[in-house]
Amino acid sequence: MDADVRLTGTVRAGCREAAGFVRLDWVTGQLRAGARIDPFPGTLNLHPAGPADRAAWAAVRARTPDFRLVPPDPAFCSADAYRVRIGGVFAGVVVVPRVAGHPEDVVEVVAGMGLRGALDLAQGDALELLFPAPGNPRHRAVLFDLEGTLVDFQWDLERAEADLRRAVTALGIPPDRVAAQNYAGIRQRALEAAGSGALRQRIEAALRPIYDRYDLDAEQRWSLRPGARDTLAGLSRAGCRLALVTNIGRAGTDRVLGRLGLDQHLAAVVTRDDAPHLKPAGHGLEMALDRLGCPADEALMVGDSLADLGAARAAGVPVAVVSGGESVLRGLGPHRPDFVLDTLPDLLTVVLPPA
Ligand SMILES: [Mg+2]
Numbered sequence: 001m002d003a004d005v006r007l008t009g010t011v012r013a014g015c016r017e018a019a020g021f022v023r024l025d026w027v028t029g030q031l032r033a034g035a036r037i038d039p040f041p042g043t044l045n046l047h048p049a050g051p052a053d054r055a056a057w058a059a060v061r062a063r064t065p066d067f068r069l070v071p072p073d074p075a076f077c078s079a080d081a082y083r084v085r086i087g088g089v090f091a092g093v094v095v096v097p098r099v100a101g102h103p104e105d106v107v108e109v110v111a112g113m114g115l116r117g118a119l120d121l122a123q124g125d126a127l128e129l130l131f132p133a134p135g136n137p138r139h140r141a142v143l144f145d146l147e148g149t150l151v152d153f154q155w156d157l158e159r160a161e162a163d164l165r166r167a168v169t170a171l172g173i174p175p176d177r178v179a180a181q182n183y184a185g186i187r188q189r190a191l192e193a194a195g196s197g198a199l200r201q202r203i204e205a206a207l208r209p210i211y212d213r214y215d216l217d218a219e220q221r222w223s224l225r226p227g228a229r230d231t232l233a234g235l236s237r238a239g240c241r242l243a244l245v246t247n248i249g250r251a252g253t254d255r256v257l258g259r260l261g262l263d264q265h266l267a268a269v270v271t272r273d274d275a276p277h278l279k280p281a282g283h284g285l286e287m288a289l290d291r292l293g294c295p296a297d298e299a300l301m302v303g304d305s306l307a308d309l310g311a312a313r314a315a316g317v318p319v320a321v322v323s324g325g326e327s328v329l330r331g332l333g334p335h336r337p338d339f340v341l342d343t344l345p346d347l348l349t350v351v352l353p354p355a
Contacts, residue, residue, distance in 0.1 A: 002063070005131040007056040009046025009107050011121050021079075021097070022110055026072050034067035034081060035093050036320065036350050037112050038340040043095065044115040046107040049126060057107060060131050061096060066354055069095065077102075083138050085130040086111060087119055088297040091138070091318040091338040094129070113336040130297075137240050137351050141294035143285055143317065145303035146246035147218070148325025149344075150228045151256060153304075154218040157183060160210065167206045171199065183211075184247055184278040184307060208249075211272065215252030222256050225324075227345040232265040234348050243268035243288040247278045247307065268292055279303075280310025285317055300339075302347060309337055320350055 021027055023041045031037045048054040065080035077099035084094050092111030096102075107129070109115060121127065132138045144150055161183050168190040169175045177193050178186045187207055194200045235242060244266050246253055250273040257263040268291035275284035289299055301312035304325025312319035313335075320339035339350050 002133045004133050005056050005060055007053045007129045008049040008126050010049050011123050011125045012045050012047050013123060027069055030069045036339040036341055036346050037092060039110050040112060040114045043108040043110050046127060047105055063134060082131055085297060087127050089316055112338045135353055137238050139298060139300035139351050141241040141292045141299040142235055142351060143243045143245050143288050143299060143301045145308045146244055146248055146253060148304035149302060149322055150225060151222040152225055153326050154221040156214055156217060160214040163210050164207060167210060168203060171202055171206060212249050212251055215248050219252045219256050224260055225344055227343055231344045231347055235351060236265050238352050240351060241267050241292045241294060243292055245270045245284040245288050247272050249273050279307040282311050282314030285311055285315035309335060320347060
């Protein structure tokens with residue numbers, strides 16, 4: 001029976017031809033369609049490090065690929081693509097050009113971000129790749145954000161942030177400490193400025209009802225994003241464990257999950273009231289993974305905002321962002337996600353094995 005295959009490779013000098021290949025329109029388009037990767041224009045090339053790694057690489061190449069890159073012009077070479085987890089942190093694909101003379105000992109890794117920079121790799125460094133077993137989901141657990149991801153974005157940000165700023169400055173926090181912060185940063189900065197003790201508790205007590213009020217206001221308008229229920233059901237059926245990690249409080253979260261019938265699919269729900277710090281801190285994700293009994297590198301975070309991206313990176317979890325929520329998440333420079341979803345059901349392509 002096929003199992004996960006682990007392979008350690010050493011970083012070797014890049015190949016300009018491969019970088020050019022990834023930039024081709026048809027290659028970019030098929031990587032987006034086949035793997036929901038918005039590819040960084042370049043590949044990371046690895047050499048299998050030892051005999052066991054060479055055997056692992058041969059075993060991967062003998063598998064049916066996850067999908068194929070097929071050129072519109074038969075004069076170009078085609079390539080096989082295999083899903084891979086990279087260094088226990090990122091996810092991407094390994095591309096094998098099907099062309100005579102292509103060296104067999106080169107493993108070309110394509111990902112949503114520049115891996116050399118993101119993992120601080122130099123020539124000769126070792127990196128572990130994990131090729132999930134072909135019949136299994138590529139991620140054992142999927143952690144979802146709530147607002148903007150499973151439901152549409154309805155929080156009245158402008159009024160809520162004004163109320164939160166007013167409350168913390170009334171308690172003596174200098175206004176400039178929270179001036180440039182969003183709803184999560186206002187709380188974080190105010191608590192940091194307060195240090196420990198009584199003022200901290202007074203800040204928490206003053207902010208909690210404001211957050212709750214705006215949660216319950218938004219809750220009245222929240223509706224499911226297209227395909228949300230079917231996506232959760234499809235992942236559950238495939239054996240994935242699902243959890244929610246949200247900056248919304250417990251009251252609003254429980255109410256909307258019950259109203260929209262999402263609670264049945266979620267094995268863990270971590271809210272603003274449960275985690276010590278809001279996203280983009282990673283605590284909520286770590287709590288959810290702990291409850292699911294799943295290591296970070298076998299999970300996937302799905303969100304719509306920079307807070308989700310930051311929280312996933314803080315917790316060492318690969319991350320997919322879905323368009324049309326809170327933030328514009330294309331072209332983020334070094335802060336690029338592993339996967340870009342146009343719609344929530346695109347997630348099934350990322351997580352489930354090929355039919
Ligand atoms: Mg969100």
